[in-house]
Amino acid sequence: MPIEQWDPRRDGALDEAGLRRKLESRGYRGTTYVYPPGTVFPAHAHDVDKIDAVLSGQFRIELEGVGHDLLPGDCLHVPRGKIHNAAVIGPLPVISIDAIKTPA
Numbered sequence: 001m002p003i004e005q006w007d008p009r010r011d012g013a014l015d016e017a018g019l020r021r022k023l024e025s026r027g028y029r030g031t032t033y034v035y036p037p038g039t040v041f042p043a044h045a046h047d048v049d050k051i052d053a054v055l056s057g058q059f060r061i062e063l064e065g066v067g068h069d070l071l072p073g074d075c076l077h078v079p080r081g082k083i084h085n086a087a088v089i090g091p092l093p094v095i096s097i098d099a100i101k102t103p104a
Contacts, residue, residue, distance in 0.1 A: 006073025014073045016097070019053050023075075023099040026051075030099030035059075037093060041086040049080045049101040057094035061086045 006014050011022060016032065023030050028051055035057075052061060053075040061068050061076055063084040068076050078084055088094045 003068055003070060004075045004077075006075075011073075014055070016055055016095075019055060019073070019097055023051060023053060023097060027102055028099035029102050030097040032095065032097050035088045035094045035096065037088050037091055039088040039094070043083050043085045045081050045083050046078065046100075047080060050078045051097075051099045052076050052078060052086070053097040053099060055095040055097065057088060057092045057096075058090045059086060059094045059096060060089050 006019075008014065012018050020030060030051075030053070032055075052059065052070065054070045054072055056072050059070045061070065061078070061084055063076070063078060063082060069089070070076055
């Protein structure tokens with residue numbers, strides 16, 4: 001799964017409202033979380049499709065054995081049932097929108 005990067009020319013200035021609009025336009029609804037440095041999520045899966053979108057900090061997600069480092073404005077689609085893990089990397093907290101696919 002490739003990381004989708006924020007494009008200021010297309011998406012405007014990066015802020016929480018703009019990132020939410022982008023996710024909602026794709027049928028996702030999100031919750032904003034703040035993860036302190038050192039936060040680690042062990043391997044797990046979800047029963048829904050989701051997107052992890054980063055507003056600030058740096059978040060590493062390993063999906064299907066491939067590590068992805070997400071920076072501010074980056075989004076990564078995590079398909080339902082796929083095993084993944086995640087960790088905050090670096091000295092800053094991560095502010096992230098954890099968005100799940102809403103039923104059609």
